[in-house]
Amino acid sequence: DTAVSQTPKYLVTQMGNDKSIKCEQNLGHDTMYWYKQDSKKFLKIMFSYNNKELIINETVPNRFSPKSPDKAHLNLHINSLELGDSAVYFCASSWRELNTEAFFGQGTRLTVV
């Protein structure tokens, strides 16, 4: 079983559209994250949820809205997509304690045309 799964794996859409990326973890972790990796390969944290509560919200346009229906899911909604949103988005999960490892999904490659 995949520990952290994201859907879809690829997403091609037009500017101005609204899209969602789903993430599920089956590890029982209490914390989930969204990261963005741009064309220069930098991985930037966007959001972090602990027990369904938002704890990290980096400087991200408010067109991006995370939603955590339960501890095992953290979905990312993006409104009014722009060309600059094209990137690979990674979901991850971990326990909150600092001495625990994080597990990452395989990524969703979003291309805005």
Next chain:
Amino acid sequence: DAKTTQPNSMESNEEEPVHLPCNHSTISGTDYIHWYRQLPSQGPEYVIHGLTSNVNNRMASLAIAEDRKSSTLILHRATLRDAAVYYCIIREYGNKLVFGAGTILRVKS
């Protein structure tokens, strides 16, 4: 911002050990040192972590300087499958894993 400094790239021969350095001079006493790697077209993968003492696991060893301002990830016998970007991360209170630019490891056969 990332609180670590790593070389941009390193090269190794297959079957030889690789030492990947990382500087983290602003680390505080309760911060953990984590290493992750990212293989091409994959998500980051946990490698190892430590606080003060050196650590070993099936993938690698982590040597931590006595003052904790630097650490070294050791791959004992590099294989072609170890070619990846290796990230040294300080995991601090607030629960962020902040990635820097990492070190691109190239392994030659």
